[in-house]
Amino acid sequence: DQQVKQNSPSLSVQEGRISILNCDYTNSMFDYFLWYKKYPAEGPTFLISISSIKDKNEDGRFTVFLNKSAKHLSLHIVPSQPGDSAVYFCAAALGAQKLVFGQGTRLTINP
Amino acid sequence: DGGITQSPKYLFRKEGQNVTLSCEQNLNHDAMYWYRQDPGQGLRLIYYSQIVNDFQKGDIAEGYSVSREKKESFPLTVTSAQKNPTAFYLCASSIPGRKGYTFGSGTRLTVV
Numbered sequence: 001d002q003q004v005k006q007n008s009p010s011l012s013v014q015e016g017r018i019s020i021l022n023c024d025y026t027n028s029m030f031d032y033f034l035w036y037k038k039y040p041a042e043g044p045t046f047l048i049s050i051s052s053i054k055d056k057n058e059d060g061r062f063t064v065f066l067n068k069s070a071k072h073l074s075l076h077i078v079p080s081q082p083g084d085s086a087v088y089f090c091a092a093a094l095g096a097q098k099l100v101f102g103q104g105t106r107l108t109i110n111p
Numbered sequence: 112d113g114g115i116t117q118s119p120k121y122l123f124r125k126e127g128q129n130v131t132l133s134c135e136q137n138l139n140h141d142a143m144y145w146y147r148q149d150p151g152q153g154l155r156l157i158y159y160s161q162i163v164n165d166f167q168k169g170d171i172a173e174g175y176s177v178s179r180e181k182k183e184s185f186p187l188t189v190t191s192a193q194k195n196p197t198a199f200y201l202c203a204s205s206i207p208g209r210k211g212y213t214f215g216s217g218t219r220l221t222v223v
Binding site: 006009032034036041042043044045046049089093096098099101102103104 | 115117120142144146151152153154156159199201203207210211212213214215216217219
């Protein structure tokens with residue numbers, strides 16, 4: 001049972017435009033959400049997070065939106081840059097329990 | 112600088128041999144985790160440990176074993192019982208009760 005789903009395996013965006021990565025979850029008890037970025041042959045690095053008591057969190061070019069009623073999370077990157085090309089994982093946490101990760105979305109930024 | 116060290120970066124083994132992947136952290140984190148990444152399947156949890164001398168199975172523990180004798184170390188053994196051991200293995204650590212993990216740089220295991 002996949003509790004966190006990223007339904008788009010890949011996404012291609014032109015440099016300078018907005019990239020929107022989506023994530024859906026099934027457990028309404030999740031109280032914290034995170035996005036990780038991963039380059040090939042490297043470990044994931046933390047990008048941005050949001051608590052379930054908020055609906056938006058912004059950090060520079062990155063904004064995460066949370067729609068609790070729809071159980072939907074999205075990451076916006078504006079403007080997209082070539083260095084943003086990577087695999088992005090969303091993850092959800094329930095209290096102090098271990099994180100549950102989505103399958104990942106490969107983002108490619110085209111010049 | 113604090114961090115997680117996984118070694119080696121690349122590992123080759125013959126089929127039927129056990130192999131141990133190293134994971135060491137100097138972040139003073141209590142919890143440690145092992146994940147496996149396969150193309151199109153995201154990160155799947157193998158084992159995790161929230162305290163020294165204690166660990167629990169994750170979603171895909173069959174064919175793997177771990178130990179947690181020291182806070183800093185959480186080695187993973189891939190046994191000959193693991194049917195498809197070729198993969199990219201990631202170790203992570205965290206402070207229980209705090210969100211977010213710190214990941215190592217991974218070990219790519221290839222079994223031939």
